[in-house]
Amino acid sequence: MYRLLRNTHLFLGIGAFLFLMMYGVSALQMAHNQWFSMKSIVSEIQVTLAHGTSYDPRAIARALRSIGVHGDIREVSSSDTGCKFQVVRHGSYYQVVYARHTREARVQIETTGFMAVLNRIHHLRGVWHDDAPLNAWGVTIGIVSAGLILGVTGIYLWYVTHGERTVGAVLLAINFGICVTLLVLVRTA
Amino acid sequence: MHTVTDLHQRDWRTGAWAWYNHFASWSLLAMAVSGLYLWLASRPGYRIAHYSLASGAAIFILLYIATR
Numbered sequence: 001m002y003r004l005l006r007n008t009h010l011f012l013g014i015g016a017f018l019f020l021m022m023y024g025v026s027a028l029q030m031a032h033n034q035w036f037s038m039k040s041i042v043s044e045i046q047v048t049l050a051h052g053t054s055y056d057p058r059a060i061a062r063a064l065r066s067i068g069v070h071g072d073i074r075e076v077s078s079s080d081t082g083c084k085f086q087v088v089r090h091g092s093y094y095q096v097v098y099a100r101h102t103r104e105a106r107v108q109i110e111t112t113g114f115m116a117v118l119n120r121i122h123h124l125r126g127v128w129h130d131d132a133p134l135n136a137w138g139v140t141i142g143i144v145s146a147g148l149i150l151g152v153t154g155i156y157l158w159y160v161t162h163g164e165r166t167v168g169a170v171l172l173a174i175n176f177g178i179c180v181t182l183l184v185l186v187r188t189a
Numbered sequence: 190m191h192t193v194t195d196l197h198q199r200d201w202r203t204g205a206w207a208w209y210n211h212f213a214s215w216s217l218l219a220m221a222v223s224g225l226y227l228w229l230a231s232r233p234g235y236r237i238a239h240y241s242l243a244s245g246a247a248i249f250i251l252l253y254i255a256t257r
Contacts, residue, residue, distance in 0.1 A: 010235070010241075011241045013224045013228075014224070014228060014242045014245065015244060017242060018245060018249040019249060020220070021218065021221050022249070027214040027217070028215075028218075030192075030194055031194035031195070031211060091257060092257070117253070134256060136255070140248060178209065179209070183206075188202075
């Protein structure tokens, strides 16, 4: 049993290493925003879409994939003269303004750096995205979350190490006490 | 509760919770890094761990590139 759980702990923990680092580093970024540069680069391009492109914003977004515009489609608004929408994915934000009569799409592109991307991945969830890679992230994050079984195996592995049982029990009790006390205090704040 | 990390809270109780969240964030990083160290220090030749690290890293990097 010990051997099986030790191997499971090692296997899951090592496999999830970069994901755990992503959560830890992005949590620090959110707590200490000033430690990291979150500057973005803004540019703009203009594209004329092909004849026959549907006037549906989703069809326009699909046509813009050829220039690297892909992600979740948001904030769609239409009028007789055209439409506006946003395409958003980790670290990239596109504001699209499409003019119907000229078939021209003006795309404002905002791209951010590594830390901002980690921040967005930290917040990503679900498989309802318009973009397949974002859904793949959602599935992977779900699997890593299920790997939280790691915590339980860690507790077991500590418990069966007799020499460290006392100090571990003391630390666990202190941590539990602090956590519950703070929760009660915050609840009554 | 999950997002309370600003240490300059008006209420000391919320501030204490922010410190606790900070502690948890640093602990998460420490656990990940020390876990890697413990593997390398105890069983560096364990092949399954190599495969696990390689596949986990590959998935992360590929997804990062695909969505960048």
